Amino acid sequence: MSNDFGSVDEVIEQxxxxxxxxxxxxxxxxxxxxxLEKPIFLEGEPGVxxxxxxxxxxxxxxxxxxxxxxxxxxxxxxxLYEWNYPKQMLHIRLLEQKDIRVADMEQAIYEPRFLIKxxxxxxxxxxxxxxxxxxxxxxxxxxxxFEAFLLEVLSDFQITIPEIGTIKAIKRPIVVxxxxxxxxxxxxxxxxxxxxxxxxxxxxxxxxIVLARIPDIEADFASQITRFMQRLRKVDFLxxxxxxxxxxxxxxxxxxxxxxxxxxxxxxxxxCLLKYQEDIATFKRDVWSDSGQRASYL
Amino acid sequence: xxxxxxxxxxxxxxxxxxxxxxxxxxFLKDRGFKVYQNSIIDALRSLLQLDMGSxxxxxxxxxxxxxxxxxxxxxxxxxxxxxxxxxxxxxVTGDGISPGPQPSxxxxxxxxxxxxxLIENTGEGDNDxxxxxxxxxxxxxxxxxxxxxxxFNALSNNELQTAQxxxxxxxxxxxxxxxxxxxxxxxxxxxxxxxxxxxxxxxDGNPSRLYFKEKKRRLKRLVILADVSGSMDxxxxxxxxxxxxxxxxxxxxxxFVFSTSLTVITRFVRHLSLEKALxxxxxxxxxxxxxxxxxxxxxxxxxxxxxxxxxxRSVVVILSDGWDLGGREILVRxxxxxxxxxxxxxxxxxxESDPDxxxxxxxxxxxxxxxxxVLPADNLQSLRRVGHLLSRLMxx
Numbered sequence: 001m002s003n004d005f006g007s008v009d010e011v012i013e014q015x016x017x018x019x020x021x022x023x024x025x026x027x028x029x030x031x032x033x034x035x036l037e038k039p040i041f042l043e044g045e046p047g048v049x050x051x052x053x054x055x056x057x058x059x060x061x062x063x064x065x066x067x068x069x070x071x072x073x074x075x076x077x078x079x080l081y082e083w084n085y086p087k088q089m090l091h092i093r094l095l096e097q098k099d100i101r102v103a104d105m106e107q108a109i110y111e112p113r114f115l116i117k118x119x120x121x122x123x124x125x126x127x128x129x130x131x132x133x134x135x136x137x138x139x140x141x142x143x144x145x146f147e148a149f150l151l152e153v154l155s156d157f158q159i160t161i162p163e164i165g166t167i168k169a170i171k172r173p174i175v176v177x178x179x180x181x182x183x184x185x186x187x188x189x190x191x192x193x194x195x196x197x198x199x200x201x202x203x204x205x206x207x208x209i210v211l212a213r214i215p216d217i218e219a220d221f222a223s224q225i226t227r228f229m230q231r232l233r234k235v236d237f238l239x240x241x242x243x244x245x246x247x248x249x250x251x252x253x254x255x256x257x258x259x260x261x262x263x264x265x266x267x268x269x270x271x272c273l274l275k276y277q278e279d280i281a282t283f284k285r286d287v288w289s290d291s292g293q294r295a296s297y298l
Numbered sequence: 299x300x301x302x303x304x305x306x307x308x309x310x311x312x313x314x315x316x317x318x319x320x321x322x323x324x325f326l327k328d329r330g331f332k333v334y335q336n337s338i339i340d341a342l343r344s345l346l347q348l349d350m351g352s353x354x355x356x357x358x359x360x361x362x363x364x365x366x367x368x369x370x371x372x373x374x375x376x377x378x379x380x381x382x383x384x385x386x387x388x389x390v391t392g393d394g395i396s397p398g399p400q401p402s403x404x405x406x407x408x409x410x411x412x413x414x415x416l417i418e419n420t421g422e423g424d425n426d427x428x429x430x431x432x433x434x435x436x437x438x439x440x441x442x443x444x445x446x447x448x449x450f451n452a453l454s455n456n457e458l459q460t461a462q463x464x465x466x467x468x469x470x471x472x473x474x475x476x477x478x479x480x481x482x483x484x485x486x487x488x489x490x491x492x493x494x495x496x497x498x499x500x501x502d503g504n505p506s507r508l509y510f511k512e513k514k515r516r517l518k519r520l521v522i523l524a525d526v527s528g529s530m531d532x533x534x535x536x537x538x539x540x541x542x543x544x545x546x547x548x549x550x551x552x553x554f555v556f557s558t559s560l561t562v563i564t565r566f567v568r569h570l571s572l573e574k575a576l577x578x579x580x581x582x583x584x585x586x587x588x589x590x591x592x593x594x595x596x597x598x599x600x601x602x603x604x605x606x607x608x609x610x611r612s613v614v615v616i617l618s619d620g621w622d623l624g625g626r627e628i629l630v631r632x633x634x635x636x637x638x639x640x641x642x643x644x645x646x647x648x649x650e651s652d653p654d655x656x657x658x659x660x661x662x663x664x665x666x667x668x669x670x671x672v673l674p675a676d677n678l679q680s681l682r683r684v685g686h687l688l689s690r691l692m693x694x
Contacts, residue, residue, distance in 0.1 A: 008348070008355060028348070028358040035347045036340060043368060085491035092503035102502065181368065181606050191334040194362040197371040 005034050019212040020049070020056040021205055029196045030057070039154050039175035041190060044198035046180055047242020049209075054135035054176035061174065064132040068119040070142035076149050080159055081121040084114045110163040120153050124169040131171040139189075140179045147186050154192050201243060203230050209243060214250050224261050225250050228297055229273075235287060237279040248272050261298050263288075315350075316342055322381050323364060329377060331370050337363045357382075518611045518641055518692050520551040523599065525618030526583065527557035527590035530648070552607055555583055556595035562603060592622045592665075593629030600635050608639035613691050617646045617675065620662025633668040642691060643668060646675035646684060 005011050011027040033040040042050040058065035088109040123134040157169035210222045229246045249272040274280045287293050323333045341363035348355050365371050490511040498505040552564045566578045674680045
C-alpha cells in the first residue's frame with residue numbers, strides 16, 4: 001500500500017478499503033494533517049470511532065501503532081522514558097568486581113540499553129525507519145501537567161534526556177489525539193493540532209458502517225438495526241449509544257442467529273445498547289411500554 | 299476548474315483569498331473564537347494543499363484550523379455562511395471564495411476602505427443588521443428576565459479591599475496544597491528508585507538507605523453556582539468578592555451565576571483585573587437581580603456545561619438563599635441528577651442563621667436531601683469556615 005495521500009479522494013478510498021466509513025470532511029482533515037504534518041485532535045461522544053481513526057491510519061500506512069492511554073497521574077516516567085534502575089544496579093555490582101573508575105561506571109550505566117522506552121520516546125525513535133502512528137487516547141483524563149510534556153513532543157518531535165542528549169525524530173509520526181471532553185485541554189496543545197468533531201452518524205453513514213464492518217449481515221437486517229439505533233439516539237438518555245454499541249449489538253444478534261428484530265429479542269439484548277440502569281428503566285418505561293412506539297421502532 | 303469571472307490571474311486571486319481568510323479569522327475572533335496566529339498560517343497552508351474548486355473542502359480546511367472546541371464547531375457553519383455568503387449563489391465556487399466585492403455583512407466587521415463594496419451592495423445588505431445584532435448579543439433574552447443591571451459601584455472600595463484581604467486568608471489552604479506536591483515521603487508508598495540510585499552513586503553503588511515516594515496530592519475541581527437574583531441583592535457584597543477570590547484557585551475553578559438563566563463568568567474572574575471583571579460581569583449578565591428559577595438553571599447546567607464539569611472529582615458549591623420561583627419538581631430532579639455525578643454538593647446560604655427567613659424558602663427544603671453540607675454565609679467568619687471545609691474536601 002502506498003505511503004502517501006495524493007488527494008482527498010484517495011484518503012476516502014483507502015479508508016473504505018480498511019472498512020472505515022468516513023465522511024468527506026474527516027477525510028479532508030486527515031489529508032491536511034498528513035500534508036501539513038500536524039497532529040489531529042478528535043473530539044466526540046464515546047463510541048463514535050475516534051480511536052478507530054488511528055488504528056485505520058496505521059493499517060493504511062502499513063506501520064506500527066504506538067498507543068498512549070492517558071490516565072490521571074500519568075507522568076513523564078510512564079509516558080516518555082525511564083531508566084531501568086534495578087538493571088543499572090546489577091550492572092554496577094558486576095562492574096565493581098572489575099575495579100573500574102567511578103566516572104567510567106557512570107558512563108556505562110547510562111547507555112541506551114538501560115533506557116526503558118515509553119510510548120512517546122518509542123514514537124520518536126521508531127520514526128527513524130518508517131513513521132509510526134502515535135495515538136494519544138483520552139487526553140482529557142491526564143493531568144494538566146502532563147500536557148506540558150506533550151508540547152515538546154508534538155511541536156518538534158524531540159525528547160531531551162539529560163544523560164544522553166536530545167533525540168529528534170527524522171520522520172514525523174502521524175499523531176492522533178482523542179478527547180471525551182471531561183475537561184478542557186490547554187490552548188497550547190490545541191493550537192498545535194487540527195480539530196475535528198466526530199458526531200453520531202446519520203442513517204446513511206451508519207448503515208454503510210454496519211455493512212462494512214459486519215460483512216455477513218443481510219442488508220434488510222442492517223437497515224432495520226440502523227433505523228432502530230437512529231431512533232434510539234433521539235431519546236434523552238444519560239449515555240446515548242454510539243456506533244460501537246450498534247456494531248456490538250449487530251454482532252450479538254448474529255451470534256444469536258437472528259434475522260429480524262422483534263420485541264422479545266430487543267428486550268433480551270438491551271444490555272448491549274444501554275449501559276446505565278437508569279437508561280434501561282427510561283427506555284422500558286417511556287418507549288417499550290407503548291405498543292405504538294414499539295411497532296414504529298421495529 | 300472554474301474560478302469565477304473576476305479572477306484575472308492566479309497570484310492576485312491567491313492574495314485576495316489570503317486576505318479574506320485572515321479577515322475571516324478576525325471575524326471569528328470577534329465572536330469569541332480562540333483563533334491562534336499559527337492557525338491562520340496553517341489554514342492558508344492547508345488551502346494550498348486542496349483543490350480550491352470545492353467550497354465544502356474549503357470550509358472544512360478552515361474549520362479544522364480555526365475551531366478548537368465543540369461550541370465553536372456548532373457555530374462555525376452559520377458563521378461561515380454569514381461571512382462567505384450563501385451556497386445558493388449563482389456561481390457557487392466562484393462567489394463563495396472570490397476576492398471580489400463582498401456582501402456587506404463582512405464589511406461591518408472588517409473596517410477598511412472598501413466603501414465601494416458597501417455602496418454596491420446596499421440592496422442586499424438590508425436584512426444584515428438583524429443577523430448582525432443577533433450574533434453580537436450572544437445571550438438570549440426572555441420576558442421573565444428583568445433587564446436592569448446591577449451597578450457594582452455601590453460596593454465601596456473599602457469594603458472590597460477588606461473582603462479581599464479576608465478572602466486571601468480563606469484561600470490559603472488551597473495554595474498550600476498546590477505547592478506541597480512534591481512526593482518524597484518517609485515510609486509509605488512505592489520505593490523511589492531514582493533517588494536510591496543517585497544516593498548510592500556516592501558510595502560506589504551501594505544502596506545504603508531506602509527512600510520512598512507517595513502519590514502527589516491534588517485538588518478536585520471546584521464548580522461555583524452563584525445566585526444573583528433580586529432576593530440575593532443585599533448579599534451581593536459577599537457574593538462578588540467571594541466569586542472574585544476564586545481566581546486564585548486557578549485553572550480548576552469554574553464560576554457560573556444564575557437567576558432565571560445560567561451564565562458562565564469563569565473567563566472574566568480568571569483573566570481580568572478586579573475592576574474589569576466587575577464591569578464585564580455587570581454588563582454581560584443579562585438578568586442580574588431578576589427572579590429565580592433554580593431548578594431550571596440547574597437543568598441548564600446539567601445538560602450543558604455541567605456534562606464536562608461533573609465528575610467524582612468535582613465539588614459543587616451553590617450559593618443561594620433558596621428563594622425559588624420555579625417548579626419544585628424540576629429542582630428536586632435536577633439536584634438528584636447533580637448529586638449523583640459529583641463528589642459533594644455544598645449549599646452556602648446567607649440566611650441560614652436566621653430561622654424566620656429560613657422556614658419561608660421552600661426551594662431550599664426540597665433540595666436538602668441532595669446536599670452534603672449546608673453552611674451559613676452571612677459574614678466573613680462563616681466564609682472562613684466554608685474555606686476550612688472546602689480545603690478538606692478539595693484535596694484527594
